[in-house]
Amino acid sequence: MTSSSSAFSTICILHSLIAITSGTLMMFQMKEIYTFTHGNETATKLMGSTPHDQLLIRTSDSFSGLLLFDIGFLIFMVSFVKDREFQSFFAKGCAVLHVFMVLWRVNFERRVEVLAWVCLRQTVGDILLALSWVLFLVCSWREKYD
Template identity: 65%
Template sequence: MGSYTFFLVCILHSVVAITCGILMMFYTNEVFVFSHGRETAVKLMGSTPHDQLLIQTSDSFSGLLLFAIGFLLFMVAFVKDRNFQGAFARGCVFLHVATAVWRISFDRKLLEDLGGDWVRLVVGDMALALSWVFFLLYTWREKYD
C-alpha cells in the first residue's frame, strides 16, 4: 500500500510542477496579474524593454526547470523500491523546508512590495513538505504495525 501512496504523492507533485512550469513559460503576465494584481504585475515585469526581456527569459527558464522537475517526479513515481521511496521522501521534505527558510530569510526582503505574498509561498512550501511527511508517517506505521 505504501508504494501506491508514493505513486499518488509523486503524481500530485508532478502535476503541480508541470502546471506551474507551463504557466511560467507561456502565461507569465497573466499569472502575475491574477496573483498580484495589475499594478504589482507591471512593477514585476520591469520598466525598460531590456529589463522586460531579461525577466521574461528568466521566468521561461524557471518554468522549464519546474517542468523538468515535474517530469522527473512522474518517472520516479513508478519506482517500487521502498528504501528509495523513503530516502526520496526525506530528501523532498528537506528541499521544501529549505525553500521555505530561503523565502523567510531572503524573499521576504525582496517581496515587500507584494505585501505578504511570501507568506503564501511559505505556506505552500510547508504544505508540500507535509504531504511527504504524511507519506513517511504512513509507511512507518505500516512497517511497524
C-alpha cells in the same frame, strides 16, 4: 507494502501535476499570473521598466518554468519506482527541500516589498507540500514496524 507504494505514487503524481502546471504557466503566461496574483501595479513593477529588463525577466521566467516542468516530469517518472528504500530516501529529500524553500522565503523573499503577501501564501504551500512527504514517511514507518 502496497498501501505505502500507492501513497508514494499518488503523492508523486500530485506534486508532478503541480510542478508541470506551474512550469507551463511560468513559460507562457507569466504576465497574466503576475497580474492575477499581484494586481496590475505590482505586475508592471515585476515585469521590468525597460525593454531590456523585460526581455531578461521573461527569459528568466521561461527558463525557471522549463526547469520546473522538467522537475515535474522527473517526479512523474519516479512515481513508478517500487523500491521501498528509494521511496523513503526520495520522500526525505523532498521534505528537506521544501523546508529549505520555507526558510528561503521567510529569510529573503519576505524582504522584497512587492512580494511580501505572496511569500506568505507560497510558504504555506511549501509547508503543505512538505507535510505530504512527512505523512508518507510516517505511514511507511508504521507499516515497517507494525
